[in-house]
Amino acid sequence: MSMTPSPPPVASGVRPAHGEGADQDRAFGWLRALGPGGRRAFAGAFGGYALDSYDYFALPLSMVALSAYFGLDSGQTGLLTTVTLVVSAVGGALAGVLADRVGRVRALMITVSTYAVFTVACGFAPDYGTLLVCRALQGLGFGGEWAVGAVLVAEYASARHRGRTLGAVQSSWAVGWALAAVVYTLVFSFTGDDLAWRVMFWTGALPALLVLWLRRRVHDAPEATAAREHSPRRGSFTAIFRPGRDGARGLLRTTVFASLLSTGVQGGYYTLATWVPTYLKTDRGLSVVGTGGYLTFLISGAFLGYLTGGHLTDRLGRRRTIWLFALLSAICVLVYANIPQGADTLLLVLGFPLGFCMSAIFSGFGSYLSELYPTEVRGTGQGFTYNTGRAVGAVFPTLVGFLADSWGVGGALVFGAIGYGIAALALLGLPETRGKELA
Template identity: 65%
Template sequence: MSRCPPFHSHEVTVTTTPTSSPATAEVEVTGSFAWYRSMSPKGRRAFKGAFGGYALDSYDFLVLPMAVVAITAYFGLTTAQTGLLTTVTLLASAVGGVIAGVLIDRIGRVKTLMVTVGTYALFTVLCGFATSYPMLLCFRTLQGIGFGGEWAAGAILVAEYAKPRYRGRVLAWVQSSWAVGWALAVIVGTVLTGSLDSNIVWRVLFWTGAAPALLLVYVRRNVEDAPKATEHLAHKSARPLLLSVFRGGLARRTLFATLLSTGVMGGYYTFATWLPAYLKTERGLTVVGTGGYLFVLITGAFCGYITAGHLIDRLGRKKSFALFALLSAGLLMTYVNIPAGSNSLLLYLGFPLGFCASAIFSGFGSYLAELYPHAVRGTGQSFTYNVGRALGAVFPTAVGFSSAGVGGALIYGAIGYALALVALIGLPETRGSELT
């Protein structure tokens, strides 16, 4: 469970109009963390629940890479079988995301958050009890269903509490919890791998995935849906179907938002999947995969998430997406065209590439929520994000079939970011929008 950042050295400004009385004066909160202090107590509790949920979502997903060597040896797996464990998780996450989207609009944000967190926690733990590869594959698939739905439930919950002027920053901080969970997985995995026998360490890593159960207790006792969402759910006749996001003038938004997600996911998955292999096999860098290299990537990701939140609120959603798509594509192409003998430069460029490739995700939480009305917000946000994730997973697969070598095939990542730029043409700007 996350702790909220320390808040100090702030100031509060009270602004009034000539007709205002002290009882009706508007209090404006300023300072570095005004985005957090401007939220109501219920909003802050929702933020903590969503932050913790996504951090633990990240942790439960990333314990697999930390355990993969031991799992491969234990079951005697081929490279294809090992890779399938990640592939089925991502594909199942698309299915889980679509299901969760409908649940968000039918039973509420908080209840869906609890269902998804409970699902990914349960099946992560069960992975540790697997006695065969098919059983492990089955549990990992079911874990992916919960993994895919949690993000949308938490993001929408917080978006509906956040002030319009700060929504980009609030959701960027929620997105940054992915880096927190990633760092925690690396730390726990490193400690356990150095302490336990390889035949048991992978099981223990999965068993630590039970931690989200503590978060469920907090959410159950302290978090509730925003008032407008609660009012909507009170109308029993308001039970949207999945196809609702393709009706009433929403079809264009849904199609282009899905294309945006596909492009961003495709670019990121290509970079995350194949860049380490490129650095190792074609550039001969042995530092890849070490703690120092991972530290640079995780730090860059966290800084990217937070910085992007400020730009999203200042520049707007579309300009921020376009900026980070261009920077990510440019850095990716620069990476593969650096002359031999300049390998140290590759490591230096790892930070800005990780920064930009992660920063672009900060806009999704606020932007997708603002594209849809209350009635179908969960369905629309979760559908576009998770279907995009499934389609984006095709990009790194295409690299594997390319004859241009890993370095040359990384152009598929740039193609993904180009698709994202095209998608923005068909989408509106929503900065400052009230969630109606």
């Protein structure tokens, strides 16, 4: 009789790949454990989020050229980011409900198509008002893509691997960011600024190719789909705001604290993502090529941070990992923003730990938010809390914009550190979910 131990139980929708019990802890064992359908879902979510990132960063990287072209002040340029993130809350909440009602893959195709169309439209904007409207509409798709893709993959992944699997999906943000930085360097080096910013937005048409592949190759996790379709509460906003009664545990407390957690983390992140390129060019006086070089260190740290954070969230737990990187991110922001003039080498080197910490904190979000909600409202809960955090956190980049003229961009970046402090406090109201099966 064989004495080989049985493989661990897996989440809803997972069909263990051959040999998973023997190699599940090896490099990329988490990817093999997804099975063929799960790997296609992973590829779709990875590509969708990478292109989501690419389309988002077309704005921050073009912000100096846009300001000069339309004659904008810092407050107006900051408002472009804020309106994107505020509207993304609406898009994320709607996409979450849609994912629970019509399926994860259909909702993913809708969100990717939306952000692609309106990113391209931004490139044709004749004035600031039109650009603001197009950027707001781009936020509808931008807000929904991550939450839908994360739920799709989470329902294929086992509890043992979910943290690192979703961390790998999250790392695609750095891939899209890097691609945007490369294209920015090429476009702005060979094209005049008045046209270059438009070209950056026009390249946002790339995600349309992904939609065609998603339609043919990717499907929802079968068991999760069955569980969702047999529930009368699927896609219900009222369900995620229901308080506990008569000893039954409601979801109101979870929704409030998860939204607060998301607000703090994203307030800190988008402050940096929006203003670091401008900080490098205005406060530090770097050229286009110089800014691209410094961003290389920041983005490299971000990519490794996503992957490392994913592994740590499986080993240390969701709450402990997020708390650790909230503390480290706040410290990095304060140090980075106060590097003295002339110490450009130090600025270059510290870009790596800054990118690492501010990205590693996100690695546990996909698994953590998925595990906080039951299957029938998982998309709704994750879409609402993640994107509410985006909307409220969007106030942070705007504050930096309005204070930049008096404090300097570097001085105003302190609001990023405040955001991470809010995130650390929010964890006090949420449970640990490591090892939870998505049945």
